[in-house]
Amino acid sequence: MSLYLAPTATAATTLPIRQLVAPPPPPSSINLRQLERGMALPLPPAPPPPPLVSSASNRHVGAKHKAVMVMGATGTGKSRLAVDLALQFGGEVINSDKIQVHAGLEVTTNKVTEEERAGVPHHLLGVARPDEEFTAADFRREASRAACAITARGRVPIIAGGSNSYVEELVDGDRHAFRDRYDCCFLWVDVQRAVLHGYVARRVDEMCARGLVDEVAAAFDPRRTDYSRGIWRAIGAPELDAYLRWSGDEGDGDGDGERARLLAAAIEDIKSNTRRLSCRQRAKIQRLAKLWGCAVRRVDATEVFRRRGDDADEAWQRLVAAPCIDAVRSFLRNDDAAAANDLPAAELVPVFAPAPAAAVAG
Numbered sequence: 001m002s003l004y005l006a007p008t009a010t011a012a013t014t015l016p017i018r019q020l021v022a023p024p025p026p027p028s029s030i031n032l033r034q035l036e037r038g039m040a041l042p043l044p045p046a047p048p049p050p051p052l053v054s055s056a057s058n059r060h061v062g063a064k065h066k067a068v069m070v071m072g073a074t075g076t077g078k079s080r081l082a083v084d085l086a087l088q089f090g091g092e093v094i095n096s097d098k099i100q101v102h103a104g105l106e107v108t109t110n111k112v113t114e115e116e117r118a119g120v121p122h123h124l125l126g127v128a129r130p131d132e133e134f135t136a137a138d139f140r141r142e143a144s145r146a147a148c149a150i151t152a153r154g155r156v157p158i159i160a161g162g163s164n165s166y167v168e169e170l171v172d173g174d175r176h177a178f179r180d181r182y183d184c185c186f187l188w189v190d191v192q193r194a195v196l197h198g199y200v201a202r203r204v205d206e207m208c209a210r211g212l213v214d215e216v217a218a219a220f221d222p223r224r225t226d227y228s229r230g231i232w233r234a235i236g237a238p239e240l241d242a243y244l245r246w247s248g249d250e251g252d253g254d255g256d257g258e259r260a261r262l263l264a265a266a267i268e269d270i271k272s273n274t275r276r277l278s279c280r281q282r283a284k285i286q287r288l289a290k291l292w293g294c295a296v297r298r299v300d301a302t303e304v305f306r307r308r309g310d311d312a313d314e315a316w317q318r319l320v321a322a323p324c325i326d327a328v329r330s331f332l333r334n335d336d337a338a339a340a341n342d343l344p345a346a347e348l349v350p351v352f353a354p355a356p357a358a359a360v361a362g
Helices: 032-036 078-089 138-154 164-179 194-211 212-219 242-243 253-293 302-306 310-331 337-341
Strands: 063-072 091-093 156-161 182-190 296-300
Touching: 032 194, 063 138, 063 164, 063 253, 063 310, 078 091, 078 138, 078 182, 078 212, 078 310, 138 156, 138 164, 164 182, 182 253, 182 310, 194 212, 194 253, 194 302, 212 310, 242 253, 253 296, 296 310, 302 310
Parallel strands: 063 156, 063 182, 091 156, 182 296
Antiparallel strands: none
16 A cells, blocks of 8 residues: 555544534635635634543543544535634644545545645545555554544644545444544534535536546546546546547547537536435435434535625635534533533434435445
8 A cells, every 4th residue: 555644543422413503703705716615714813722632631541532523525615624623723634535545636536735725734635546445444544543643743633525434434443443542523514405416516617627627638548447446436537438538530520519519428427426426425424423323513504505705705604614613622622512512403404315326435
């Protein structure tokens, strides 16, 4: 396994799912571009990070460290929230997206850029070769190592990404070793289906404008027929295969028209498969919340994605960033249980019915 960075571990409690609510913070001035590309909000200076153990004394032999899990379907703003929290509490982000762990296809996999990281260290991004298998067990091992290194520096591990099978293996695998070392705060960023699906379509168009098609074309190998391994599972690679294979010599007299038709069909497949992926990811989050019986805090970001410009920025700060910051602050201060009891209980939102499987599973 050719890894350039290392990883982490996690724990769970036994409270029902909660809906985060917080008083409005001061307005911000982030634009929609930052929202749609997952950039962090400008937040007020963070106080010194609190102790990262759950016991009253750092000297206690059985003391646990703290870790934050940011979950959500594709396109809901997980990367943005992870960076917001890292800036506020002195954290480092561990990627838990099974496609972004591979090197290559930066636009197609929508990896967070250096600018969007805002100086926050990110781990397990592009650390595996494109054709290499990186299993859930590999992730558990490497994420656990990264988390240990992060906590050794006195910082907070923030695990963020859409591959819930990775998160489940981290939390429950290896005889719950991660949970033995870490108390975990689970944050679920949720967006109503119709609103999220509309945003996903716009995001695919924006990714195409940034070079998705050219990027996949540059990596295309006509000898490749297997899109079930490594980075080639990324939504965008298999969908463009027919378009990239078309040679234009079929003699139909309308080569440009056929090529345009194939491209349009591929882009529509990318949008459709991304929508299906979001449904499956959300279903898995609900299953995990029920399985763990833990205090998963669901924050509804739907209104953010209904707005534009300054209104979207203000909604993100008020409805997502502020309540999550408050929840993590309480968690790190060890008054998490009392804070959770003050939050109104949130009903489980019905799971979206997943359509037939797309190229990538969450």
